[in-house]
Amino acid sequence: MKKTILSLALTAVFGLVSFANPIDGEKKAVKTDESTVTWKAYKVAGSHTGTIALKSGALEFDGDTLTGGEFVVDMTTINTTDLQGDYKNKLDGHLSSDDFFSTASNPTATLVFTEVKPSGKNSYKVTGDLTIKGITAPVSFDVSIYGSKATATLKVDRTKYDVKYGSGIIGTAKDKLIYDEFDLVVDLQL
Template sequence: MKRWKLLLATTALFVGMTASAQTKWKLDKSHSSVRFSVTHMVVSEAEGTFKMWDGTVEHSKPDFSDAKISFTVDVNSINTDNERRDGHLKSDDFFNAEKFPTMKFESTSMQSVGGNKYKLNGNLTIRDITKPVSFDVTYGGILAGSRGRKAGFKATTTINRFDYNLKWDRATETGGLVVGKDVEVTVKVELDEVK
């Protein structure tokens, strides 16, 4: 009887440890991207990317619902296919990349909203301002291959650039902003499991 109790206790401990074991992921940068778009002259959109960024994901639940996500972006790597515009975006009118070279995101929760959809909440820091933000996330799934496991996600949100002191706001002749206040952000990531 004591042997059975000991065996059951050992099994329960092992199952508990396995269930709470952290799975860690790193970004596959060659298959990931950070993009943004904003209205320009009221009638069109300007788009850009950041070329240098990094991030990690850790979770213990198989559905990623307890994921802890950390993400950083090198502001100096901004690229809109226009050097003059990139220089302006790096200036104090926008990011002030010299003084604030990094944007950061730290998650606070990842909530399943049904199927492969999630709501990712966290704190976004741009310049010296940190504000809460929510991303709509689509989970692409996990693929196990000869090189290990991969997972994929797409996350989108819209932020008001004035909330982060990206303050340039010259008006057009019709009264609209040359550069809109709302910026759409799309992050597509492919993750490699860390062994």
């Protein structure tokens, strides 16, 4: 009986100590100046590409296993890379306007991982909450991690974030149609 009471007491003490001091994962900050976010948007008559800067970001690990992440994107840095001169300036201004991302009133966008599942060696299926223009919607994508580098490709439906300019135009203006989905290719340095 004494051994049983002692065992229960020790179990309770060590259980409480473990509960009071949970093992926290390691949070690795992203080197924003060495990381890139490239976008590609499509329209009936072609496509445009560009970049946008990360303001901050981190990935969370338990040992070598990815468990979470969060990022802040500086929407004011929208930059078209496939055009030059007046065409580039016009498109950059239009993307920053209220027709698209309203960067004056929404200078940042965020992504917070809500679920991470291993899908292979160094690969993960991630679900997260993406917030653009103050509107949050879930996105799913794959992440690959090799040493101090991580890569991901996301397909984003812009209409979920009230970015509807040029969406679904019919008739003679159909050559101006902009597809609702755009791609983000993210290369992170940790």
